[in-house]
Amino acid sequence: MTSTNSELKPQANEVNAVIDKLTEHITNNQDRLDFLDILHHTIPTADARPTSARPFYKTPQQRDVLHKEVEKLLHDNVIRGSTSPWASPVILKKKPDGTYRFIVDFRRLNAITKKDAYPQLTTEELLNRLAGHRFFTKLDLKSG
Numbered sequence: 001m002t003s004t005n006s007e008l009k010p011q012a013n014e015v016n017a018v019i020d021k022l023t024e025h026i027t028n029n030q031d032r033l034d035f036l037d038i039l040h041h042t043i044p045t046a047d048a049r050p051t052s053a054r055p056f057y058k059t060p061q062q063r064d065v066l067h068k069e070v071e072k073l074l075h076d077n078v079i080r081g082s083t084s085p086w087a088s089p090v091i092l093k094k095k096p097d098g099t100y101r102f103i104v105d106f107r108r109l110n111a112i113t114k115k116d117a118y119p120q121l122t123t124e125e126l127l128n129r130l131a132g133h134r135f136f137t138k139l140d141l142k143s144g
Helices: 006-025 060-075 106-113 124-129
Strands: 088-093 100-105
Touching: 060 088, 060 100
Parallel strands: none
Antiparallel strands: 088 100
16 A cells, blocks of 8 residues: 555555455456355245256357356356256356356346345435545456
8 A cells, every 4th residue: 555644544554454364365367266255145045945947048159158157167166066956047148349248047046035124225325325434445346
């Protein structure tokens, strides 16, 4: 970090501590994703039975793209093999540059997921919380 106003030194130290802790996961390499295992999450589905859906039709070219993307995600430890009864199909959406966006269709899972008791704030409420602050940070995540 560059020079820091003395009143912000505690905040700068906190940010630097987080960066130091996660530095091995921070990269400028656009071709490699990293797996970060600091949060475990469960999806509350109450008593619902597992949902699964058949894969959508894909052209031979799309199947090749899908296979390569799955191999890359496996190699990067972003995904792993599973024998779970839960399954959601993948959609490949063509982007303007001709490449494909890998999208998992979780609509069936979303339909049986217990709704959060604490709804998200509206945009207006979020913007109101920014009032009076002098510094803002942004973080760009790849393939989130």
